[in-house]
Amino acid sequence: MAKLHVSTTINGEPMEFLCEPGDTMLDALRGPLALTGSKEGCASGDCGACSITLDDRLVCSCLMLAVESEGHEIRTIEGLAHGDKLHPLQQKFLEEAALQCGICTPGMLVASDALLRQNPRPSEEDVRFWLAGNLCRCTGYDKIVRAVLETAAEMREQGTRESRQ
Amino acid sequence: MNVIANNKWIGQRTIRPDGVDKVTGRAGYAADTTMPGMIWGKILRSPHPHARIRGINTAKAEALPGVKAVVTARDIVDFPVDKSVMLGIQDMRWMCRNVMAREKALFPGHPVAAVAATSEAIAAQACELIEVDYEVLPWSIEIDDAILPDAPILHEFIKFEGKPSNIAGRMEIKKGDVAEGFKQAEVVVERSFTTRPVHQGYIEPHACLVSVAADNKTTIWSSSQGQFMVRAMTAHLSGIPQSDIRAIPAEIGGGFGGKTIVYLEPLATLLAKKSGRPVKMVMTREEVMRSTGPTSGSKSTVKIGAKKDGTIVAAQGTFYLQAGALPGSPIRGAVGCSFSPYDIPNVLSVGFDVVSNRSKVAAYRAPGAPIGAYAVECVLDELAEALKMDPLELRLKNAAKQGTKAAHGPVFPRIGYVETLQAAKAHPHYTAPLGKYQGRGVASGFWFNAGGESSAQVNITEDGNVVVTTGHPDIGGSRAAIANICAELLGIDYRRVSVLIGDTATVGFSNLTGGSRVLFASAMVVTQSTEKIIATLRERAAKIWEIDPEAVKWENGAAHPASPNAGQFEPLTLAQLAEKAPQMGGPIGAGVQLNTEGAEGGFGTHICDVEVDVELGIVRVIRYTAVQDVGRAIHPSYVEGQMQGGVAQGIGWALNEEYIYNKDGKVDNPGFLDYRMPVCSDLPMLDAVMVEVPNPKHPQGVKGVGEVPLVPVMAAVANAIHNALGKRFYSLPMSPPKVLEVLEGKG
Ligand code: FES
Ligand code: FES
Numbered sequence: 001m002a003k004l005h006v007s008t009t010i011n012g013e014p015m016e017f018l019c020e021p022g023d024t025m026l027d028a029l030r031g032p033l034a035l036t037g038s039k040e041g042c043a044s045g046d047c048g049a050c051s052i053t054l055d056d057r058l059v060c061s062c063l064m065l066a067v068e069s070e071g072h073e074i075r076t077i078e079g080l081a082h083g084d085k086l087h088p089l090q091q092k093f094l095e096e097a098a099l100q101c102g103i104c105t106p107g108m109l110v111a112s113d114a115l116l117r118q119n120p121r122p123s124e125e126d127v128r129f130w131l132a133g134n135l136c137r138c139t140g141y142d143k144i145v146r147a148v149l150e151t152a153a154e155m156r157e158q159g160t161r162e163s164r165q
Numbered sequence: 166m167n168v169i170a171n172n173k174w175i176g177q178r179t180i181r182p183d184g185v186d187k188v189t190g191r192a193g194y195a196a197d198t199t200m201p202g203m204i205w206g207k208i209l210r211s212p213h214p215h216a217r218i219r220g221i222n223t224a225k226a227e228a229l230p231g232v233k234a235v236v237t238a239r240d241i242v243d244f245p246v247d248k249s250v251m252l253g254i255q256d257m258r259w260m261c262r263n264v265m266a267r268e269k270a271l272f273p274g275h276p277v278a279a280v281a282a283t284s285e286a287i288a289a290q291a292c293e294l295i296e297v298d299y300e301v302l303p304w305s306i307e308i309d310d311a312i313l314p315d316a317p318i319l320h321e322f323i324k325f326e327g328k329p330s331n332i333a334g335r336m337e338i339k340k341g342d343v344a345e346g347f348k349q350a351e352v353v354v355e356r357s358f359t360t361r362p363v364h365q366g367y368i369e370p371h372a373c374l375v376s377v378a379a380d381n382k383t384t385i386w387s388s389s390q391g392q393f394m395v396r397a398m399t400a401h402l403s404g405i406p407q408s409d410i411r412a413i414p415a416e417i418g419g420g421f422g423g424k425t426i427v428y429l430e431p432l433a434t435l436l437a438k439k440s441g442r443p444v445k446m447v448m449t450r451e452e453v454m455r456s457t458g459p460t461s462g463s464k465s466t467v468k469i470g471a472k473k474d475g476t477i478v479a480a481q482g483t484f485y486l487q488a489g490a491l492p493g494s495p496i497r498g499a500v501g502c503s504f505s506p507y508d509i510p511n512v513l514s515v516g517f518d519v520v521s522n523r524s525k526v527a528a529y530r531a532p533g534a535p536i537g538a539y540a541v542e543c544v545l546d547e548l549a550e551a552l553k554m555d556p557l558e559l560r561l562k563n564a565a566k567q568g569t570k571a572a573h574g575p576v577f578p579r580i581g582y583v584e585t586l587q588a589a590k591a592h593p594h595y596t597a598p599l600g601k602y603q604g605r606g607v608a609s610g611f612w613f614n615a616g617g618e619s620s621a622q623v624n625i626t627e628d629g630n631v632v633v634t635t636g637h638p639d640i641g642g643s644r645a646a647i648a649n650i651c652a653e654l655l656g657i658d659y660r661r662v663s664v665l666i667g668d669t670a671t672v673g674f675s676n677l678t679g680g681s682r683v684l685f686a687s688a689m690v691v692t693q694s695t696e697k698i699i700a701t702l703r704e705r706a707a708k709i710w711e712i713d714p715e716a717v718k719w720e721n722g723a724a725h726p727a728s729p730n731a732g733q734f735e736p737l738t739l740a741q742l743a744e745k746a747p748q749m750g751g752p753i754g755a756g757v758q759l760n761t762e763g764a765e766g767g768f769g770t771h772i773c774d775v776e777v778d779v780e781l782g783i784v785r786v787i788r789y790t791a792v793q794d795v796g797r798a799i800h801p802s803y804v805e806g807q808m809q810g811g812v813a814q815g816i817g818w819a820l821n822e823e824y825i826y827n828k829d830g831k832v833d834n835p836g837f838l839d840y841r842m843p844v845c846s847d848l849p850m851l852d853a854v855m856v857e858v859p860n861p862k863h864p865q866g867v868k869g870v871g872e873v874p875l876v877p878v879m880a881a882v883a884n885a886i887h888n889a890l891g892k893r894f895y896s897l898p899m900s901p902p903k904v905l906e907v908l909e910g911k912g
Pocket of ligand 2: 098099100101102103104105135136137138139368418419
């Protein structure tokens with residue numbers, strides 16, 4: 001069967017790619033689009049290593065067909081930093097050692113970013129339930145939860161400071 | 166020990182050198198690697214738990230358009246069963262049969278053939294076209310079934326007490342005379358326990374990419390706990406000399422022991438050789454669960470006797486561990502570690518290695534030790550109760566210290582076990598109030614720790630910065646600790662040190678990342694290399710100043726005259742000396758290779774609080790404190806991370822994780838949905854308390870820290886549940902149905 005042509009927006013850039021009808025978004029990202037930051041841990045929607053956002057909604061890219069991205073906005077870990085400026089979550093993950101092997105980290109960061117976008121004031125429980133779809137086998141989650149809570153606090157602080165200026 | 170005064174970087178929470186790559190998604194793991202002309206490999210796996218392979222017909226698969234190569238056991242170097250060929254702790258007789266079934270398929274998921282094709286889909290389709298003529302045989306999965314007198318025998322050549330048996334090995338340690346010891350005991354507790362196999366559960370499935378040129382020059386990119394292990398095992402199994410193989414360590418997405426052996430690399434190598442194309446292989450999660458790891462399931466009996474004042478006089482343990490289909494369960498860890506925290510005059514500890522039709526077990530964090538500690542530490546809890554003693558008091562009374570002869574042989578040097586008990590006792594957690602259906606448990610654990618081979622190369626760049634290359638994959642932040650050490654010794658900012666993991670062609674032999682050995686060993690070789698460099702730098706400065714090198718000291722990143730009588734000179738910085746290198750003797754670098762010794766055992770004591778939902782049988786861990794003697798925390802955040810990660814895994818093992826088999830002898834829960842590892846909302850914050858009793862045999866006082874944290878957890882949780890409910894559990898996992906059974910008085 002001929003490949004399908006898909007036009008979409010990834011991390012703010014218009015993109016086009018070819019895929020098989022059955023390819024997942026994760027296949028397309030890691031294959032033709034060469035964006036290997038999203039990882040495959042399970043391919044069944046259970047580990048969150050492949051987390052991306054589709055029009056600002058957090059999804060498992062392994063559960064979404066590549067063709068479903070047609071005309072939509074995708075964001076991946078590669079879009080989190082601005083140039084050489086890390087996202088505050090990325091910076092905090094580094095400072096707090098919220099990663100060990102790092103394989104869950106892209107998914108954790110994308111999911112945490114999605115959380116902070118819709119809830120800038122999460123409680124520990126909010127963070128824990130939001131991230132319950134992202135498995136990490138190395139850290140025991142402690143440092144990840146701390147990093148997300150601290151980033152949220154700093155971003156709020158930053159926001160207040162900016163709005164005062 | 167060489168105490169470094171006023172540490173600037175050792176003990177600091179610096180940013181890891183590989184961090185930015187990892188938070189931006191740029192770090193290259195094995196599955197992220199590609200190569201021009203690359204094709205895909207897939208494995209055909211046995212559907213049967215036990216079957217003789219009478220023949221394999223690959224003709225149809227080979228004829229499928231797009232298929233480039235097919236391999237079976239015929240293509241793999243055979244290691245006949247009558248002579249062992251050891252590579253580290255692995256026997257190549259079993260490795261060659263684990264990578265691909267030879268005479269028999271021994272578990273569902275056992276590879277029987279592999280295909281390389283232009284796409285993954287074609288390779289998978291080709292696997293289905295391979296015809297295997299199986300003679301299905303009776304099988305056994307559980308230890309109890311496998312050791313029955315009429316159990317189906319997996320390997321005729323394995324004999325126990327003169328007869329073919331599924332007991333592949335026995336190990337014993339002995340101290341004093343247990344029978345005599347028990348005669349002196351006034352209180353004796355004896356209990357039996359079972360545990361289920363649990364998987365290491367790394368989030369990254371096994372993956373590799375292999376290119377073999379026509380002259381056999383082979384390059385392997387793979388995620389493993391040791392590129393040198395990958396090279397050696399692939400060479401053994403493919404027949405390609407080690408010197409022709411270059412194994413490049415990709416970043417590794419977790420291992421916990423499970424990536425200390427090869428599964429894919431030899432197959433990809435043979436497929437690449439046959440097809441003339443680079444071959445990539447990536448396991449699915451289901452393949453990971455069915456055919457790699459896990460650690461052993463077990464059954465054990467532990468008996469401990471004490472005097473009324475709490476002095477333990479005798480202890481005995483019997484541990485049966487599942488090996489999976491091929492010999493090699495971690496009986497040494499169970500037999501050797503479980504009594505080691507205690508000074509007991511009479512000990513007998515025996516282990517049996519039992520094969521059955523499951524996937525071959527792989528190392529998992531302190532292999533065997535958690536299984537032994539679970540039994541011993543639960544019995545100690547009952548003993549404390551019987552003696553009406555505080556459980557930490559009982560442990561303190563019997564704790565091993567400097568000079569104690571451990572049950573497994575060595576006499577302990579200065580160790581920090583007592584300190585962990587004292588810190589736990591003094592921790593506010595230990596006396597915090599508890600609510601209804603809440604309970605508190607404690608347990609301790611020990612792991613041997615290891616040294617072994619390590620190599621490092623340290624080079625000064627022309628602009629005066631530093632590149633360190635070591636041979637150990639960085640599985641959880643070791644690069645950060647190495648940067649701290651190197652910067653400390655040189656007296657420069659840690660950001661000027663970059664730490665690389667060398668491949669097998671660029672750095673000297675280095676053994677696995679495993680056994681909690683990496684920082685212990687690599688810190689030694691990095692320290693010695695850096696000391697050589699400092700000597701060179703002092704010589705260079707001495708030459709420039711025309712004084713004796715002895716009259717030059719290295720401090721704060723620069724050469725200084727050692728004393729006023731050496732002369733008056735402006736300091737020469739690392740950058741200045743690097744710039745002058747071409748005129749002053751050439752490039753500055755040093756490498757060291759060592760077989761490191763002096764790794765001392767590690768101890769931890771944990772406190773766990775649980776709350777039991779008595780309606781649903783769900784146990785929640787609501788507070789957890791892990792205390793550990795970490796020797797010296799070179800990078801405290803990553804030490805804490807190891808402790809917290811180990812605890813989380815232990816909580817999973819205690820409460821939920823297990824391999825469930827169906828009536829056909831197949832794993833019924835081979836995915837993350839049904840094999841339930843702890844998720845973020847299952848856990849509380851995990852308090853990691855580091856006690857630092859430096860290892861006197863290490864330049865920075867390092868002790869291994871990665872494995873101890875898993876050892877006490879299952880017992881701590883079990884003891885906490887007992888404290889909450891007044892009922893004991895003797896089998897893991899303590900999952901809701903089991904808890905309900907016990908609550909309803911049926912367990
Ligand atoms: S790979 Fe998508 S959720 Fe695991
Ligand atoms: S850091 Fe390894 S899985 Fe999260």
